[in-house]
Amino acid sequence: MASPADAPIDYAAAMVTAPTSAADWIVVAPVLAPILLGAVLLMVRHKPVLHPWIALPGLAIVLASTVALVARVAAEGPLVMTMGGWLPPFGISFAADMLGSVLAMTAAFVALVCAAVAVRDIDTTGRRYGFYPFVMLLMAGVEGSFLTGDIFNLYVWFEVFLISSFGLIVLGSERSQLDGATKYAVLNLVATTLFLIGTGYLYGIFGTLNMADIARKAPGLRETAPLMTLATIYLLAFGMKAAAFPVNFWLPASYHTPRIVVAALFGGLLTKVGIYALLRTQVMFFPVERAVLSDVIAWVAVATMMLGVLGALAQSDIRRVLGFLVISGIGVMLAGLALGTPAGISGAVVYAVHSIIVMTALYLLAGEIAERTGGYSLHDVAGLYRVSPALAAAALLLVLSVAGLPPGSGLWPKVMLVRASLEEGAGMLAFAILASGFLITIAMGRMFALVFWREGENLAVTREARREGLLLLAVLVAPAIAIGLWPQPLIALGDAAAAGLLDPSSYLGAVFPQGAQP
Amino acid sequence: MRTVIFGSIAPYLTSLMVLFSVFVLLRGHNEPGGGFIGGLIAASAFAIYGIACGVSPVRRALRFHPMAISGAGLLTSALSGLVSLGYATPFLTGLWAPEGFMGIEFAFSSVLFFDIGVYLVVVGSITSIALALEERESD
Amino acid sequence: METALSVTVGCFFAISVYLLLSKHVIRIMLGVGVLGNAVNLLIFTNGRLLREVPPIIAPGMSTPAMEIANPLPQALVLTAIVISFSLFAFMLVLAFRAYQSLGTDDTDGMRVAEPADEKLPPLGY
Numbered sequence: 074m075a076s077p078a079d080a081p082i083d084y085a086a087a088m089v090t091a092p093t094s095a096a097d098w099i100v101v102a103p104v105l106a107p108i109l110l111g112a113v114l115l116m117v118r119h120k121p122v123l124h125p126w127i128a129l130p131g132l133a134i135v136l137a138s139t140v141a142l143v144a145r146v147a148a149e150g151p152l153v154m155t156m157g158g159w160l161p162p163f164g165i166s167f168a169a170d171m172l173g174s175v176l177a178m179t180a181a182f183v184a185l186v187c188a189a190v191a192v193r194d195i196d197t198t199g200r201r202y203g204f205y206p207f208v209m210l211l212m213a214g215v216e217g218s219f220l221t222g223d224i225f226n227l228y229v230w231f232e233v234f235l236i237s238s239f240g241l242i243v244l245g246s247e248r249s250q251l252d253g254a255t256k257y258a259v260l261n262l263v264a265t266t267l268f269l270i271g272t273g274y275l276y277g278i279f280g281t282l283n284m285a286d287i288a289r290k291a292p293g294l295r296e297t298a299p300l301m302t303l304a305t306i307y308l309l310a311f312g313m314k315a316a317a318f319p320v321n322f323w324l325p326a327s328y329h330t331p332r333i334v335v336a337a338l339f340g341g342l343l344t345k346v347g348i349y350a351l352l353r354t355q356v357m358f359f360p361v362e363r364a365v366l367s368d369v370i371a372w373v374a375v376a377t378m379m380l381g382v383l384g385a386l387a388q389s390d391i392r393r394v395l396g397f398l399v400i401s402g403i404g405v406m407l408a409g410l411a412l413g414t415p416a417g418i419s420g421a422v423v424y425a426v427h428s429i430i431v432m433t434a435l436y437l438l439a440g441e442i443a444e445r446t447g448g449y450s451l452h453d454v455a456g457l458y459r460v461s462p463a464l465a466a467a468a469l470l471l472v473l474s475v476a477g478l479p480p481g482s483g484l485w486p487k488v489m490l491v492r493a494s495l496e497e498g499a500g501m502l503a504f505a506i507l508a509s510g511f512l513i514t515i516a517m518g519r520m521f522a523l524v525f526w527r528e529g530e531n532l533a534v535t536r537e538a539r540r541e542g543l544l545l546l547a548v549l550v551a552p553a554i555a556i557g558l559w560p561q562p563l564i565a566l567g568d569a570a571a572a573g574l575l576d577p578s579s580y581l582g583a584v585f586p587q588g589a590q591p
Numbered sequence: 592m593r594t595v596i597f598g599s600i601a602p603y604l605t606s607l608m609v610l611f612s613v614f615v616l617l618r619g620h621n622e623p624g625g626g627f628i629g630g631l632i633a634a635s636a637f638a639i640y641g642i643a644c645g646v647s648p649v650r651r652a653l654r655f656h657p658m659a660i661s662g663a664g665l666l667t668s669a670l671s672g673l674v675s676l677g678y679a680t681p682f683l684t685g686l687w688a689p690e691g692f693m694g695i696e697f698a699f700s701s702v703l704f705f706d707i708g709v710y711l712v713v714v715g716s717i718t719s720i721a722l723a724l725e726e727r728e729s730d
Numbered sequence: 731m732e733t734a735l736s737v738t739v740g741c742f743f744a745i746s747v748y749l750l751l752s753k754h755v756i757r758i759m760l761g762v763g764v765l766g767n768a769v770n771l772l773i774f775t776n777g778r779l780l781r782e783v784p785p786i787i788a789p790g791m792s793t794p795a796m797e798i799a800n801p802l803p804q805a806l807v808l809t810a811i812v813i814s815f816s817l818f819a820f821m822l823v824l825a826f827r828a829y830q831s832l833g834t835d836d837t838d839g840m841r842v843a844e845p846a847d848e849k850l851p852p853l854g855y
Binding site for chain 1: 750755758762765766769772773775776777778802803806809810813814816817820821824825827828831832837840841842843844848849850851852855
């Protein structure tokens with residue numbers, strides 16, 4: 074094995090020798106920009122006036138680079154950059170395929186809107202505490218999760234956004250926040266630990282952590298190695314991160330406690346990262362095991378949808394209603410995973426995009442309601458239609474979107490999923506999607522009627538609301554309605570994402586240009 | 592914990608430990624050591640100083656807020672990876688200056704700056720947690 | 731050697747699950763601490779144990795002279811230790827603050843965020 078030092082070392086066998094074009098950097102820019110600017114924000118923490126001026130351009134860079142990434146992936150296929158120039162599978166790769174880049178783009182968009190809302194909503198104390206640095210690190214974690222091509226690196230990004238979310242959830246240090254944060258922290262830590270356990274076993278079985286390498290080695294190991302165990306551990310771990318029944322109870326316990334901007338970010342982004350990881354592992358690594366587990370996933374999906382919406386019906390705090398709606402939406406995406414057909418996965422991806430935008434918008438809507446009335450309880454809030462018809466219009470459009478009624482964005486993914494389930498003969502899933510949509514209509518319709526139409530003589534309009542909040546809400550409502558009216562582009566992206574997941578040969582080819590066979 | 596012996600020894604102990612931490616940081620380039628362990632040693636030095644002399648002298652001695660230090664470290668590490676952009680290599684590629692630096696023979700590289708960044712991140716964040724816990728103990 | 735470590739990992743997991751199922755936050759914290767160590771040991775065992783030399787290439791060589799230990803699990807464990815350490819530090823502070831503020835470390839008594847006597851939503855208006 075030993076070779077003398079004077080023998081020429083063949084660097085091309087271990088290193089990337091071709092020059093990397095500057096345009097390839099868009100695959101790391103969504104992670105690098107928030108880290109760099111988050112670091113700068115940490116250094117100027119005592120100057121809160123500067124914070125938005127650093128954070129907003131940073132998030133705009135993230136959005137711009139993810140938009141460029143989607144365009145590039147659509148045109149040329151997956152884009153890969155391997156850290157340090159070590160050839161995969163030895164170096165840690167960043168690999169953007171359609172699934173990752175579409176979700177990364179949507180996440181960057183809602184984060185930018187939330188950061189803009191926070192300019193007004195988070196006061197100097199919250200900024201000194203570190204709201205913007207935490208948001209930047211949260212975004213680095215979320216974007217890193219969507220774009221990384223290495224399973225252990227995915228774990229690291231999970232922890233990055235988890236620890237930033239710990240910081241954000243206790244912003245304000247109220248009693249209910251500490252209570253909710255304790256449950257959130259313990260259960261999420263258990264979930265990521267399960268993920269780490271699975272990754273430890275995966276390394277023991279595969280001897281590699283590169284996602285493309287795992288995908289190409291899995292068929293050869295299927296007969297001999299306990300891949301079923303791995304798939305089940307990952308299903309449990311990411312199901313817990315995504316708040317799927319029966320491991321969803323951390324979400325309604327905590328998501329109504331933080332500041333409403335923080336809740337909007339969490340409700341939009343964090344559970345969808347879990348769904349992304351489920352799609353990535355179950356469909357790309359373990360398609361055969363996923364097919365075996367599909368009955369389990371289908372029942373989990375049905376239970377998650379129904380439990381979510383029944384919980385939403387029983388709550389009187391608007392934020393808690395929304396927390397349960399997040400869970401119900403997770404069930405719809407799991408239905409797509411349970412089907413596993415191109416149409417089903419495409420529906421799940423489109424639903425994830427819809428859910429990121431609409432759930433964030435709904436939480437921000439709750440913030441606007443509270444700003445005008447001083448509370449979140451359905452018992453107290455009333456008569457808002459008189460105060461702000463524009464807010465009522467935005468609320469109506471969002472209610473239609475989340476319930477899956479035209480012209481909202483929820484309609485098309487649900488149509489896709491119902492049709493896909495009927496094609497597969499999974500009538501139960503189709504029924505659950507339709508029934509949960511019907512019950513969401515009741516829950517949200519009741520909220521709308523109580524908050525906006527009920528005569529509110531005893532209403533305490535505490536503060537005069539400013540216009541920016543409504544404007545930023547409109548920025549989120551507009552794409553939701555646009556998707557509802559003109560869904561073809563998004564469905565095309567979803568189809569491309571599903572095709573890339575089900576047949577990862579282009580992904581493998583991008584990571585291993587020298588040949589996809591080991 | 593404010594005994595005379597501990598209180599008078601702590602400043603010397605702290606300065607020695609910080610010096611040693613820098614040694615470990617630089618030694619880590621090719622031998623056991625490195626930014627993380629060096630940062631831990633420095634952070635425990637500040638924690639000892641805080642136990643012996645109180646938290647506010649430590650904060651005064653550090654001049655910057657610990658989180659600002661860790662932000663500076665994060666920035667250094669990320670920028671050391673960004674150098675690759677100018678050399679058409681992938682992010683975080685280790686780059687060495689061929690001739691040392693200003694005629695002095697040592698490995699002047701982006702890796703070194705990455706390690707210094709890690710050192711500062713660890714010093715900043717661990718010191719910040721330790722000082723917060725010590726402050727709470729005193730009141 | 732792998733067998734002994736596997737049994738140890740199993741014991742660690744048993745202890746941590748027992749502690750995590752407790753009602754008291756401080757025991758849950760201890761469980762989280764043990765769980766982190768159990769996982770680290772698990773990754774280490776999964777990397778295969780070899781009684782071999784450290785993975786350092788001797789000066790003047792371009793490949794290692796003999797079979798070497800697998801360095802990757804050590805890197806993974808180090809990363810996991812750093813992460814679990816920082817999360818654990820945060821959670822200890824959080825648990826302490828929650829105890830101070832809520833006056834209990836019994837999770838059954840922590841009902842501030844989800845009050846037990848919450849009213850159902852109004853049925854009409």
